[in-house]
Amino acid sequence: MEQSTLGEIGRRRFLATGAGVALSVPLLAGLPRAALAARTGSDEGWPATPDEALLRLMDGNRRFVEGRTTAPNRNLARVKETAPKQAPFAAFLGCADSRVPIEIVFD
Numbered sequence: 833m834e835q836s837t838l839g840e841i842g843r844r845r846f847l848a849t850g851a852g853v854a855l856s857v858p859l860l861a862g863l864p865r866a867a868l869a870a871r872t873g874s875d876e877g878w879p880a881t882p883d884e885a886l887l888r889l890m891d892g893n894r895r896f897v898e899g900r901t902t903a904p905n906r907n908l909a910r911v912k913e914t915a916p917k918q919a920p921f922a923a924f925l926g927c928a929d930s931r932v933p934i935e936i937v938f939d
Contacts, residue, residue, distance in 0.1 A: 879885035901907045924934045 879888055895901055896907065899907060926932075926934050
């Protein structure tokens with residue numbers, strides 16, 4: 833009998849925690865935009881909607897396909913240059929934190 837009570841408490845705590853997390857996700861989603869606005873005084877760098885984000889990704893892919901990339905060495909010529917063989921001497925399991933990109937940290 834005592835075990836079922838403990839199990840019930842465990843389930844209740846689990847459900848309460850899950851509900852708390854689910855309710856906080858919309859609030860947390862705004863944090864990156866707020867941080868950018870605080871740093872730059874503007875949040876124009878962030879897409880306002882998921883549709884705008886998708887359009888930006890599609891625009892970037894279109895620039896790549898058309899050979900009009902805005903970043904150096906991120907073009908089809910570079911892809912073809914590296915396609916025949918890759919022989920990295922190290923592999924990294926990285927983080928989704930874009931503030932610490934591997935290619936910059938290790939130059």
